[in-house]
């Protein structure tokens with residue numbers, strides 16, 4: 001293994017590498033679908049997904065307070081432009097946000113939230129917890145109630161194949177969306193070599 005002995009301090013900033021590109025689907029009080037892009041989020045337990053939302057101007061926060069449910073889709077190479085669009089335009093300011101995005105909503109099967117048919121993998125969540133943090137953001141925790149995937153992105157064992165799905169990630173250091181690379185190891189097995 002290579003050793004990195006000379007280092008440069010880059011200061012404290014948001015840097016976890018890589019981050020997911022999560023597309024959060026919610027309905028408003030009239031059943032109008034919305035979507036936003038979230039990098040600061042992920043799986044935080046066997047059944048929970050957590051999101052960190054900035055306060056002030058997020059339509060998604062208003063929707064979550066009312067409908068108490070959301071979907072989480074993983075952006076793909078094919079949906080990258082639409083995924084970025086829903087991350088730079090707010091449903092508060094653009095009433096035609098979803099039409100302009102080109103994403104098409106259908107009701108999720110288990111959660112009171114929209115899912116978008118352009119994303120091959122979607123998680124459905126019921127809101128468990130929503131709290132303002134002392135660092136001025138909204139912490140959102142959802143219980144996973146269903147995961148659905150297009151059959152075309154499943155492997156021969158029925159598991160989601162991230163390459164087939166074309167799932168992308170967010171690289172905050174290089175400020176880039178990137179594809180996921182080749183498999184380089186086997187979790188829970190390769191470390192056995194050192195036992």
Ligand SMILES: Cc1cc2nc3c(=O)[nH]c(=O)nc-3n(C[C@H](O)[C@H](O)[C@H](O)COP(=O)(O)O)c2cc1C
Pocket residue numbers: 034035036037038039040041052053054055057058059060061084086087088089090091092170
């Ligand atoms: C790559 C990317 C990652 C983002 N991550 C977050 C995030 O983690 N939390 C957040 O509050 N906003 C995040 N945003 C910004 C929101 O997606 C954006 O403010 C969006 O317009 C909110 O939509 P809404 O007001 O319709 O809910 C991100 C945007 C991009 C492009």
